Amino acid sequence: MMRIGRLYMSKDKHIAVIGTGYVGLVAACCLAKSGHRVVAAEKNSDKLKQLQGGVMPIYEEGLSDIFTAVTGDGRLTFTSDLKTALAHATVLIIAVGTPSLADGRVDLAQVNAVAVAIARLAEKPLTVIMKSTVPPGTGKSIFKRYFSQAKVPIQYVSNPEFLREGKAVWDWYHPDRLVIGCAAPEVADQLIELYSDIEAPKVTMDITSAEMVKYASNAFLATKISFINEIANLCERVGASIDAVAPAVGMDKRIGPHFLQAGLGYGGSCFPKDTKGLEHVSVFNDYNFNLLKAVIEVNARQRVTAVRKIIKALDGVTGKKIAILGLAFKPGTDDVREAPALDIIDYLISEGAKIAACDPLALVSAKQRFPTEDIQFYTDPYQACRDCAAVVLATEWPEFVNLDWEQIKQGMQMPCMLLDGRNVLDKDVIKRYGYRYEAFGRN
Ligand SMILES: NC(=O)c1ccc[n+]([C@@H]2O[C@H](COP(=O)([O-])OP(=O)(O)OC[C@H]3O[C@@H](n4cnc5c(N)ncnc54)[C@H](O)[C@@H]3O)[C@@H](O)[C@H]2O)c1
Numbered sequence: 001m002m003r004i005g006r007l008y009m010s011k012d013k014h015i016a017v018i019g020t021g022y023v024g025l026v027a028a029c030c031l032a033k034s035g036h037r038v039v040a041a042e043k044n045s046d047k048l049k050q051l052q053g054g055v056m057p058i059y060e061e062g063l064s065d066i067f068t069a070v071t072g073d074g075r076l077t078f079t080s081d082l083k084t085a086l087a088h089a090t091v092l093i094i095a096v097g098t099p100s101l102a103d104g105r106v107d108l109a110q111v112n113a114v115a116v117a118i119a120r121l122a123e124k125p126l127t128v129i130m131k132s133t134v135p136p137g138t139g140k141s142i143f144k145r146y147f148s149q150a151k152v153p154i155q156y157v158s159n160p161e162f163l164r165e166g167k168a169v170w171d172w173y174h175p176d177r178l179v180i181g182c183a184a185p186e187v188a189d190q191l192i193e194l195y196s197d198i199e200a201p202k203v204t205m206d207i208t209s210a211e212m213v214k215y216a217s218n219a220f221l222a223t224k225i226s227f228i229n230e231i232a233n234l235c236e237r238v239g240a241s242i243d244a245v246a247p248a249v250g251m252d253k254r255i256g257p258h259f260l261q262a263g264l265g266y267g268g269s270c271f272p273k274d275t276k277g278l279e280h281v282s283v284f285n286d287y288n289f290n291l292l293k294a295v296i297e298v299n300a301r302q303r304v305t306a307v308r309k310i311i312k313a314l315d316g317v318t319g320k321k322i323a324i325l326g327l328a329f330k331p332g333t334d335d336v337r338e339a340p341a342l343d344i345i346d347y348l349i350s351e352g353a354k355i356a357a358c359d360p361l362a363l364v365s366a367k368q369r370f371p372t373e374d375i376q377f378y379t380d381p382y383q384a385c386r387d388c389a390a391v392v393l394a395t396e397w398p399e400f401v402n403l404d405w406e407q408i409k410q411g412m413q414m415p416c417m418l419l420d421g422r423n424v425l426d427k428d429v430i431k432r433y434g435y436r437y438e439a440f441g442r443n
Pocket residue numbers: 018019020021022023024041042043044047095096097098110113114131132133134161162163164165269270
């Protein structure tokens with residue numbers, strides 16, 4: 001033990017992590033690397049088998065090495081059984097999924113199931129840290145309904161996670177801030193101690209406010225994306241260029257340069273569900289969040305705009321082959337949840353197109369999403385684009401951005417359309433190769 005200020009730092013806590021997705025697995029590996037003993041529970045038997053067999057079920061830069069080290073020295077183990085995970089734990093992290101229901105509400109079934117089980121199984125005092133993204137008010141309700149009824153004292157902390165997939169390990173060690181929402185200062189101290197090797201402002205507040213910070217942050221970032229897409233669409237109509245406009249707008253320190261890239265819009269496992277979730281919270285609380293509604297609508301429309309550009313350029317897509325380069329919702333991940341490419345593929349297939357899809361990491365997950373003959377999957381982008389009338393650059397993987405676009409064009413069919421869904425290619429060079437080039441607001 002070492003003393004830090006008035007806190008004693010213990011590097012060998014027993015920690016349970018429930019759920020080994022992008023959040024839970026990163027937390028489990030990094031906390032074990034910090035010296036704690038971590039037992040992670042996973043209910044998906046295929047994933048559990050992989051984890052117990054030393055195989056990483058997801059791609060996340062830098063995670064594999066940590067995983068090998070901490071499983072090798074026995075600091076991180078895996079189980080399907082919550083009781084086993086809880087056996088020695090004084091701290092438990094919930095990192096299960098909170099997907100959207102069909103009406104946009106947040107599905108709390110996984111979170112509630114874990115909370116019920118913890119309340120039933122806990123046999124010694126426990127601090128429960130909620131890392132899953134849950135709507136404001138959820139923590140208070142979970143505490144009242146489940147944890148206040150447990151046989152032993154359970155402290156509840158909202159500690160929302162802000163990591164970015166593809167950069168999750170870096171973000172674990174270098175977050176902009178750690179948000180700690182709890183009812184008592186001594187509980188916050190426990191988390192400050194737990195994260196003592198992470199240099200970041202540790203911001204403490206009440207539980208509901210911490211939950212709101214997560215939703216407000218994602219909604220704001222989504223707003224920036226939809227806003228710049230609106231400006232790009234207007235640029236097309238007035239003859240301005242978003243390439244000139246967006247960087248100059250971003251130079252204003254009050255605005256900042258991030259999330260001002262016009263294109264197909266946001267996707268992924270967080271922004272779409274969290275914006276819809278917050279919108280539903282607003283409705284439920286009798287509040288009309290008009291701005292957020294518009295952000296969601298603009299994002300959905302952006303995909304349709306992309307498809308309309310393709311249909312117009314090809315004079316209809318029935319029977320035509322179209323390549324989609326990039327299926328992951330962004331580069332650096334194998335996650336295809338709510339990826340713009342998937343919506344575009346759906347639209348194009350429903351219009352009769354044949355799809356050649358290519359991605360360096362996400363083919364396995366994408367194949368499960370499209371069990372249809374209308375789509376073929378490729379690892380080689382040059383093969384994917386052969387005989388295509390159009391190519392859509394949907395994810396800005398560096399290996400796609402840096403393709404030999406002259407060579408790609410030689411294998412294509414007229415009108416050789418290239419839709420740069422991320423506004424990342426050098427449009428003058430691309431046009432010189434003879435493409436019919438389309439993007440968003442790049443006059
Ligand atoms: N993915 C991100 O970039 C990110 C970033 C910040 C916050 N979040 C939030 O964190 C939460 C988790 O996200 P994720 O992307 O890691 O989810 P995920 O779907 O990738 O992983 C969740 C895991 O929990 C497991 N699980 C569910 N119920 C379980 C149970 N009872 N016992 C054991 N395992 C169980 C599932 O099988 C799955 O493997 C979500 O609320 C999400 O909104 C995600």
